[in-house]
Amino acid sequence: MRSPAVTGILRRLASTKLTLLWMLLLAIGAALSYDNPADTSIWVLVVPMLLLAINLIAAIISNPRINRRGGLLVFHLGLLSIVVLAAIGRLSHMEGRVEIITGNAFSTQALSDVRSGPLHRGALDEVSFVQGPYTVEYRANMMRGLTHSYVAIPDGQGEWREAVVGDDRPLVLEGFRFYTTFNKGFAPILSWIGDNGQPIETGAVHMPSYPLFDFKQSNSWTPQGGEEIKFWLQLETGLTAEEAWVLDGRQASGTLVVNVGGKRTELLPGQSVRMPGGTLRYERLTTWMGYKLFYDPTLQWMFLTAFMTVAGLGAHFWRKLATEPLGLDKVQRNTSNNRPVQDSAPASRSVVV
Amino acid sequence: MTELPWLYAGLTAYALATVVSLVGVGRLSAVTTGPALQSIDEGSRNNERLVLALMTAGVILLVITLADRWLRIGHGPFVNLFELLISQLFSLGLVYTVAYWRIPVLRTTAVVVLPLMWVLGIWVLALEPSDSVFPPTYHNPWLWAHVGFGKFFLAFSLIGTGLAGVILLRSRQYFQNLFRHLPDDAILDRLAWRFMLLALVFDSLMLIAGGVWAQDAWGRYWAWDALETSSFLNWLLLGASIHARTTYKVPIRVGAMLIISVFVFAFITYFGTPFYSEAAHKGVI
Numbered sequence: 001m002r003s004p005a006v007t008g009i010l011r012r013l014a015s016t017k018l019t020l021l022w023m024l025l026l027a028i029g030a031a032l033s034y035d036n037p038a039d040t041s042i043w044v045l046v047v048p049m050l051l052l053a054i055n056l057i058a059a060i061i062s063n064p065r066i067n068r069r070g071g072l073l074v075f076h077l078g079l080l081s082i083v084v085l086a087a088i089g090r091l092s093h094m095e096g097r098v099e100i101i102t103g104n105a106f107s108t109q110a111l112s113d114v115r116s117g118p119l120h121r122g123a124l125d126e127v128s129f130v131q132g133p134y135t136v137e138y139r140a141n142m143m144r145g146l147t148h149s150y151v152a153i154p155d156g157q158g159e160w161r162e163a164v165v166g167d168d169r170p171l172v173l174e175g176f177r178f179y180t181t182f183n184k185g186f187a188p189i190l191s192w193i194g195d196n197g198q199p200i201e202t203g204a205v206h207m208p209s210y211p212l213f214d215f216k217q218s219n220s221w222t223p224q225g226g227e228e229i230k231f232w233l234q235l236e237t238g239l240t241a242e243e244a245w246v247l248d249g250r251q252a253s254g255t256l257v258v259n260v261g262g263k264r265t266e267l268l269p270g271q272s273v274r275m276p277g278g279t280l281r282y283e284r285l286t287t288w289m290g291y292k293l294f295y296d297p298t299l300q301w302m303f304l305t306a307f308m309t310v311a312g313l314g315a316h317f318w319r320k321l322a323t324e325p326l327g328l329d330k331v332q333r334n335t336s337n338n339r340p341v342q343d344s345a346p347a348s349r350s351v352v353v
Numbered sequence: 354m355t356e357l358p359w360l361y362a363g364l365t366a367y368a369l370a371t372v373v374s375l376v377g378v379g380r381l382s383a384v385t386t387g388p389a390l391q392s393i394d395e396g397s398r399n400n401e402r403l404v405l406a407l408m409t410a411g412v413i414l415l416v417i418t419l420a421d422r423w424l425r426i427g428h429g430p431f432v433n434l435f436e437l438l439i440s441q442l443f444s445l446g447l448v449y450t451v452a453y454w455r456i457p458v459l460r461t462t463a464v465v466v467l468p469l470m471w472v473l474g475i476w477v478l479a480l481e482p483s484d485s486v487f488p489p490t491y492h493n494p495w496l497w498a499h500v501g502f503g504k505f506f507l508a509f510s511l512i513g514t515g516l517a518g519v520i521l522l523r524s525r526q527y528f529q530n531l532f533r534h535l536p537d538d539a540i541l542d543r544l545a546w547r548f549m550l551l552a553l554v555f556d557s558l559m560l561i562a563g564g565v566w567a568q569d570a571w572g573r574y575w576a577w578d579a580l581e582t583s584s585f586l587n588w589l590l591l592g593a594s595i596h597a598r599t600t601y602k603v604p605i606r607v608g609a610m611l612i613i614s615v616f617v618f619a620f621i622t623y624f625g626t627p628f629y630s631e632a633a634h635k636g637v638i
Contacts, residue, residue, distance in 0.1 A: 016596065016600040016601075019596060020593055020596060020597060023589055023592065023593045023596070024593070026589060027586055027589045027590070030577070030582055030585050030586055030589070031582065031586065033577045033582065034577055034579070034582040035577060035578065035579070035582075036576065036577050095572075139486065143486045144489060145489055146489050146492070147489060166489075167489040167490050167492065167570070168489075168490050168491075168492060168493040168566070168569040168570040169569070170569065170572065177568075177572060179571070179572040292572045294572045294573065299568065299574070302564075302574070303561070303564075303565060306557075306561045306564070307561060309557070310554060310557045310558055310561065313553070313554055313557065314554050317550045317551070317554065320550075321547060321550075326540065326543050326544060326547070
């Protein structure tokens, strides 16, 4: 038994006038959040949602029209759960970007643009896969089509399994979702053999996204003990803008133009060039794929809850429509004959629309 | 554009249905009682059959339009405004035709509903019938669920709007005679709100299916882009309207205006977004 004071407070908090007011506030917050403007605080959404949650909890406890009707109760509990799950999701989420060279394993060191909630506890270190080759289909006039990115994933028993990622098929590992993006391109693999006996340095220079920036496939790198080297990649990929085409790094070749201190040299894979401080060798041409990374542990729960919420609403309406007379059955018979209907008394039989 | 003749034929069928329904309601208003009523009765029944036949023909012709276009360009009507409008004309027509057939009291609402559909019809005629390119992220079954639920939402809102329109029209002296054979406003109001309840269920399902699709396609289930923001506001407006009506004694005419405002908001959400946003959904391609 609740004391009259508590009951009074609950009823005030559960006021349907407040519900409408908080809904209006939420609508204003949603309108202000359009396109996620940088100058709009997240609180324009959080405050009305909190107020609505309080209003909902009070209504669920105190309003028999809600808590004694199964479907309506499920609906309101579902709405409350969605708000709670969305909050947990934002607090524990993580997102970022990563570019992975074909043949290389995913590494957390390569992550960029990382954003995460203060309660993020995802085990990204346990995520392991190796990037394989990929293809991207293009229609005429460079309209991007399907992406097929092949990855190899260790199964934990010494074997590897292959998966294809692309477009609306993310790679899901340890709850982290990897999405292919339009951002992908070529990368010459280079080795730097320094003159002063330091170990050979081998790495990849990521060229800008291809074919988006096919006109400026250039980058630069400064080796240890050497001068800044400017690179320009002349690619042969079979690209013709007017015709359908498939981007496939395995079918591409590239000549690397190296420029140090104004001296220009063209290199094919396997060729080297002497320059101040050491020797640069162009090992081979490969590709890189850019992924968007997303983690939210509440996703499945959010889906299930949302579905249950609507199911509750549907069940409530079904029951309501089946049991509350509309007064239409008698009218329908008259209306189907188009006779003027003066009598609008509710019929005794229920009508389901 | 082999589908264009089918489109014109379908729109013609809808146009004829509109004219016949207007004539039918006009004839009903002419006579109240007396010996002429019998012949008016018969004539109206024939009118209704003709409207139903024309709308059915319109729906079938639009199915052929969509199928022909689909076979020609290789994908469904999901991308540009031209094909989206044809698709909506088909789905709104289909749901309304079934309702018209099964619920006789709705038949008079054709004089409100069909002219509204003709807004889409005139619009589609004004557009360049260009082909579209299917984005790679659209190869997803949740797209079908999202679009399908959305079509039911809009169709049920349209039927509710038809009833709300009748309620508001006959509050004017000039139109009273046209709709006097219908049940009183309280019954039309209850029926209209039942369609809005169904609209709320399908609107909610549309948002859920859209979230699942967006998560798979773009790596986020919600991003406050133009369509998402507008459809959420639409859901709130519909929810608040139903909440207000079940909680308070909202006057019938105010309720009718609420229903119409929900439909107008939905219409702007569906078809107005391209005018104030570069991409309907962020990262759409």
